[in-house]
Amino acid sequence: MRRREFIKKTGMATAAAFAVPYLLPSGRLFAKTGGLMAKHVIYVMFAGGVRQQESVLQRYLDDSQNLPYGGNIMNNMLNGAAPNQKIVYGTGAGGLSPIPAILSQSLQSQGTLFPEVRSGSAGHYTGLNELLQGSSALTQGLKQKPVNPTIFEYLRRHSGLPASKVWFVGNGINGSIPLLNYSEHSNYGPTYGANFFAPLVTFSDKGKKYFADAKVYHPQEQLAPMYEMKYFLDNSFTNAGKPIPNLGNTEAEKQDIKLFMKSMFAKTDAGTIAMPPISDNGDAMNIGYACELMQWFKPAFTVVNLGGVDACHSNFTKYLSALHRADHAVGHLWNYIQTQIPEMAGNTIIMASPECGRNLKPNGIKDLNNWYAYDHSDPNALRIFTLMAGSGVQSNLLVGSESNPKGLSTDNVLTIADIFGIKNDVLGAGLVNGNSMSLFDRI
Amino acid sequence: MPILNKKTALLFLPLVLFCMLFCHCKKDVERIYEVNNIDLLPPNTIKNKNKTNEQYVSILYANLFQKALSANQLFEISQCLQSKGDQVLAREVLISNLMNKKNVIIPTDSVMRLDIDKFITETYIRFLVRRPTEAEKTYFRNYVKSNANVTPELIYFSFALSDEYMFY
Numbered sequence: 001m002r003r004r005e006f007i008k009k010t011g012m013a014t015a016a017a018f019a020v021p022y023l024l025p026s027g028r029l030f031a032k033t034g035g036l037m038a039k040h041v042i043y044v045m046f047a048g049g050v051r052q053q054e055s056v057l058q059r060y061l062d063d064s065q066n067l068p069y070g071g072n073i074m075n076n077m078l079n080g081a082a083p084n085q086k087i088v089y090g091t092g093a094g095g096l097s098p099i100p101a102i103l104s105q106s107l108q109s110q111g112t113l114f115p116e117v118r119s120g121s122a123g124h125y126t127g128l129n130e131l132l133q134g135s136s137a138l139t140q141g142l143k144q145k146p147v148n149p150t151i152f153e154y155l156r157r158h159s160g161l162p163a164s165k166v167w168f169v170g171n172g173i174n175g176s177i178p179l180l181n182y183s184e185h186s187n188y189g190p191t192y193g194a195n196f197f198a199p200l201v202t203f204s205d206k207g208k209k210y211f212a213d214a215k216v217y218h219p220q221e222q223l224a225p226m227y228e229m230k231y232f233l234d235n236s237f238t239n240a241g242k243p244i245p246n247l248g249n250t251e252a253e254k255q256d257i258k259l260f261m262k263s264m265f266a267k268t269d270a271g272t273i274a275m276p277p278i279s280d281n282g283d284a285m286n287i288g289y290a291c292e293l294m295q296w297f298k299p300a301f302t303v304v305n306l307g308g309v310d311a312c313h314s315n316f317t318k319y320l321s322a323l324h325r326a327d328h329a330v331g332h333l334w335n336y337i338q339t340q341i342p343e344m345a346g347n348t349i350i351m352a353s354p355e356c357g358r359n360l361k362p363n364g365i366k367d368l369n370n371w372y373a374y375d376h377s378d379p380n381a382l383r384i385f386t387l388m389a390g391s392g393v394q395s396n397l398l399v400g401s402e403s404n405p406k407g408l409s410t411d412n413v414l415t416i417a418d419i420f421g422i423k424n425d426v427l428g429a430g431l432v433n434g435n436s437m438s439l440f441d442r443i
Numbered sequence: 444m445p446i447l448n449k450k451t452a453l454l455f456l457p458l459v460l461f462c463m464l465f466c467h468c469k470k471d472v473e474r475i476y477e478v479n480n481i482d483l484l485p486p487n488t489i490k491n492k493n494k495t496n497e498q499y500v501s502i503l504y505a506n507l508f509q510k511a512l513s514a515n516q517l518f519e520i521s522q523c524l525q526s527k528g529d530q531v532l533a534r535e536v537l538i539s540n541l542m543n544k545k546n547v548i549i550p551t552d553s554v555m556r557l558d559i560d561k562f563i564t565e566t567y568i569r570f571l572v573r574r575p576t577e578a579e580k581t582y583f584r585n586y587v588k589s590n591a592n593v594t595p596e597l598i599y600f601s602f603a604l605s606d607e608y609m610f611y
Contacts, residue, residue: 163529173525181528196528206519207526214539221592229593229601232582237607241491244609247529254532261536 037419038391040348047326048307049376051358052383056115065371073324075101076331089320102331111389112397117407122381127355134413134432146183148431151413152194158425164253165300169290170198171307190245199289212265260296276332283308287329291336298343316371349390357383410436490610496521507547555595570602
């Protein structure tokens with residue numbers, strides 16, 4: 001062999017050895033392509049259709065009811081003075097007392113705000129799918145699992161995260177929410193899916209009736225032979241139908257989840273769930289369970305969905321109240337992580353985006369204050385914001401403005417992938433919106 | 444006078460020749476009957492439709508309690524199952540809850556050990572709606588005999604959690 005040929009072949013072989021995939025101890029197939037920006041990410045799908053005018057634009061009643069009263073009702077997430085008249089969103093009779101801010105510094109000043117982002121959809125389920133898939137979910141059915149991989153699957157597949165480190169906390173089981181924890185994509189799917197709880201159902205009275213009284217079996221003497229017999233039966237069964245979805249929780253992880261459930265039922269009974277100071281609606285209670293879940297599992301990635309704001313279809317006052325509480329709940333969540341979970345404090349990033357906005361014009365329904373309600377179907381409903389704060393996120397930064405939109409709702413998937421160092425893997429899969437970018441690249 | 448004249452005989456000649464050529468005795472064809480090759484599958488392969496949560500729950504309840512579940516309970520349990528991502532785990536927790544109820548109908552350990560084959564056959568029929576194969580019967584017979592910790596409750600649990608039970 002000639003010298004030049006030898007060097008060429010040796011070089012190619014070395015390059016191939018680096019390029020060919022190999023199994024890492026964590027079980028992942030490929031090495032990560034980047035470094036970690038934070039060990040944990042909390043992703044809040046914020047609140048169920050938030051109108052720009054009452055959120056980042058802080059126009060309160062000015063832009064919706066033709067009443068000249070502006071102000072910020074999201075005092076934990078955004079900078080800005082609260083309205084000084086016509087207060088209806090607080091606590092007490094008539095909602096006259098706004099809930100004091102939990103955070104001494106708003107998330108906006110702690111982090112980066114993209115105040116004018118475009119969602120690809122004016123609907124809830126498609127909007128949620130875009131936030132989780134990073135692709136324009138135009139062919140997404142409403143009662144169908146995500147057609148393209150979700151960020152849960154990207155993370156589990158490309159970062160090698162175990163099932164109990166990736167969670168989705170839903171605000172209920174309606175609106176196809178339980179379908180969102182993994183896609184039906186053939187290269188990803190349930191094997192890489194997230195664990196899911198809808199705590200307000202799981203730990204409700206009916207959940208207690210059917211889940212709380214679980215018999216405690218001895219792991220070695222009783223559960224081990226039970227599983228052994230089950231595996232014998234499974235091996236004897238030739239499945240000619242659809243495979244049974246399996247999230248890949250190990251027996252140890254399953255046992256841990258069962259213990260968590262036991263603990264939650266006990267804490268619910270004792271009234272000691274880590275609820276926000278004001279927890280008089282579903283979103284606030286959901287956040288309380290999300291805090292408990294993070295305290296227990298210390299997940300690498302948690303998605304929390306809130307939806308109370310959707311009351312705006314028929315009750316504008318209730319919408320304002322729910323928006324104020326959703327902000328309060330997010331403030332509590334961030335404060336809880338920083339003060340009660342030392343393993344996550346200082347190395348967590350929080351992101352929040354509404355799945356869609358709301359219309360410019362009202363729908364004609366009036367509430368008890370004689371205020372008009374708003375649906376979500378017009379171009380104004382495509383206007384959303386994205387807020388992120390925490391480890392490594394630039395503080396006090398505003399990117400874009402009402403007249404200069406920056407960012408897409410589908411950017412969030414690449415941003416989270418960027419944080420976990422798998423952005424190139426996600427891009428390589430070729431399934432995210434071609435116009436999407438990591439928000440860090442948009443800054 | 445001849446019966447046929449020469450002209451008439453010539454007319455019949457082709458017919459006679461045709462009959463001689465084609466209407467004669469034939470040798471019997473020896474037929475060989477064989478069986479086509481087919482893949483033999485276990486008796487449970489006909490179950491290829493996933494049970495819905497509602498179907499699973501109502502059948503499970505009937506199997507354990509020998510009575511029907513009320514519509515209200517069925518709705519509630521289905522909602523609880525939907526509220527958990529890991530469906531196998533959710534079912535496991537549900538079964539262990541139902542096992543804790545007083546009126547669950549399970550044979551005693553002594554009844555099972557008195558006639559293991561009968562118990563196994565009845566369990567297969569109750570949960571999987573079929574008879575066990577000899578191999579399956581042998582496995583369970585040996586397993587029960589060699590494991591003092593194996594109770595009818597654990598066997599019911601394993602059947603209710605098995606993949607085959609998820610299909611019909």
